[in-house]
Amino acid sequence: MAIALISSTSASNTADTVTTGSIETTAATLLVVWLAMDNGGTVSLSDSKSNSWTALTSSVNGSTKSILYYCSNPTVGTGHTFTNAGNQNYSTIYVGAFSGVQTS
16 A cells, blocks of 8 residues: 555644644545754644654754654544643644554
């Protein structure tokens, strides 16, 4: 089975919390989230399906920090939203839901 993007969403906010609109993630075997924010901001990533997230190394470019997160073999379904409620300004969240990724 080929890896395929089945759904994606994004959102931005100038305040501490940013939440995406809901997407359909049924059949996704991998969720990937990219967060961008002011350098020095903190992250509190969660989603409406109570998945556990693994962070990869963060990157800083000038005044911007970005971090990739993933969740393999996630709980998925309709009405799936994603939130970063850390302490930051100018936060952006991008989400991709992929099918066809091995889960073991």
